Amino acid sequence: MSAAHDSRSPEPPGEGEGVATAGARPERGGGHGPAWIARSTASAVLTVLACLLVPVALLTVWVHDIALDTDRYVSTVAPLATEPAIQDAAVHRITEAVGVRVDGPRAAADIASWLQSQGLPPRAAAALRSLGPQIDSAVDDAVTKVATRVVHSGVFATVWTDSNRIAHNAVVHALTGKGRGAVGVSDGTVTLDIGVAVERVKKELVDAGLSPAAHIPDVNKQMVLFHSDELAKLRRGAHLLDVVGDWLPVLVVLIGAGGVLLAHNRRRALARTALGAAFACLVVAIGLVVARRYYLDHLPSQVQSKAAAAAVFDTLLRFLRVSLRTAIVLGVVIALGVYLIGPGRLPVAVRGASERTADSTATWAYAHHVHTGRAGTWTQAHRRWMTLAALLVVALVFALWNHPTVLTVVLLVLVLLAVLALLALLAASGRATLDAERPSTGRPVEGPDEGPDEGPDES
Structure with a gap:
């Protein structure tokens, strides 16, 4: 019997390699059949397609959340009102809009002519006319100070937030050409209507005693924030993403799941899919960095502030960047988790060390009359299913989390590890x-166990 058992002993390890070597067994069997090749090809195609579509799905989510969700859009652009670059650009544009209508030299000349008609000596009238540049400079300084006070007092932030919330279709106009709001788009130029702020500056100038400000007519109150000759193409792409945005993320998940299920080695396929999706998102993230640098280095003349354009670019794409970073970290975490449950030497050593630590802790606790009773024995009997349930719950929480971030992934991983x-x-x-x-409940079993040990001693 023992010889027969020994002759068969090499076979079970080869049969018991399980999923880790399931994909390799057909090679030892003499080649792959058409069904095996078709299944492998379908799995590879679905896996690659899922990896490529992950960043596209994130882009559709970004379009929906930024362009079609009012609260999300307002919360995204609200910080721009307190961004120093935006404030400086707004002060410059308001001062420019008001100052172009207040002509100090002409005002000084008109005053000098009127006083001369009333008897002012010509030399004194000429001296008064020479004060025109100083008057102009003083008016400009006054306008700049008032504009700065208005922009930094919270009035500008309120105007910014309210106008964007009430006219939320402005961002739809930016992407699809429909609608109009405080933020508008025309011929690839994104502008901000600062008319309310200009009127506030005019009122404060009049209240301060600068009566000519009351006669400032309506002027161009648009502040250019962004310009791109490719905006028409972006609009077409946004429309396409808007059409597929409702179901594309779900479809990507189904495609990825199909690729994994069709694979002969599902564990390895899951790891490759996770890493492939993470790599695709990394490429897109790097592309955004390059696009940002290229855009800022090639700003057209319509954009009045490079710093303001950078702030707008970074703010509008912040959510997309966060989503890409989250997908990268999530892919790496999934691949690492799949590796740690595999048959490799390091994963086996890690799991073995964890089990030995748990056993040592439990033995020590039992020796000190701390034990879990039936809860522990039940967990031991159903541990595998409880582990799968914990994984499914964590995955469901992540799927239902509203705009998860890297911190969300780390938090859920820590919770899963604790469970x-x-x-x-x-x-x-x-x-x-x-x-x-x-030993106390199964004493009759001890005889056979001790028999073989004592037999050789007695002989």
């Missing part, structure tokens, strides 16, 4: 309880 550690301790406690109670 797995708790299950390991409960299972170890259950084993310790069974091992401690077995």
Whole structure:
């Protein structure tokens, strides 16, 4: 019997390699059949397609959340009102809009002519006319100070937020050409209507005693924030993303799941899909950095402030960048988790060390009359299903999380590790309880166990 058992002993390890070598067995069997090749090809195609579509799906989510969700859009652009670059650009544009209508030299000349008609000596009238540049400079300084006070007092922030919330279709106009709001788009130029702020500056100038400001007519009150000759193409792309945006993320998940399920080695396929999606998102993230640098280095003359354009660019794409970083971290975490449950030497060593630590802790606790009773033995019997349930719950929480971030991924990973550690301790406690109670409840079994050990001694 023992010889027969020994002759068969090399075979079970080859059969028991499980999923880790399932894809390699057909090679030892003499080649692959058409069904095997078709299945592998379909799995590879679906996996690659899912990896490529992950960043596209994130882009559709960004379009929906920024362009079609009022609260999300307002919360995204609201910080721009307090951005120093935007404030400086607004002060410059308001001062320019008001100052162009207040002509100091002409005002000085008119005053000098009127006073001369009333008897002012010509020399004094000429001296008064020479004060025109100083008057102009003083008016400009006054306008700049008032404009700065208005922009930094919170009035500008309120105007910014209210106008964007009330006229939310402005961002739809920016992407599709429909609608009009405080932020408008024309011929590839994105502008901000600062008319309310200009009127506030005019009122404060009049209240301060600068009566000519009351006669400032309506002027161009648009502040250019962004310009791109490719905006028409972006609009067409945004329309396409808007059409597929409702179902594309779900479709990507289904495609990826199909690729994994069709694979002969599903564990390895899951790791490759996760890493492939993370790499695709990394490429897009790098592309955004390059696009930002290229845009800022080639700003057209319509854009009045490079710093303001950079602030607008960064703010509008912040959510997309966060989503890409989250997808990258999530892909790496999934691949690492799949690796740690595999048959490799390091994963086996890590799992073995964890189990030994849990067993040692449970044994020590039982020796000190701390044990879990039936809860531990039940956990030991159903640990695998409880682990799968924990994984599904964490995955569901992540799927339902509103705009997850890298911090969300880290938090959920820590929660999952805590749950797995708790299950390991409960299972170890259950084993310790069974091992401690077995000698007292199963004494007849000790005879056969001790027999073989004592037999050789007696002989």
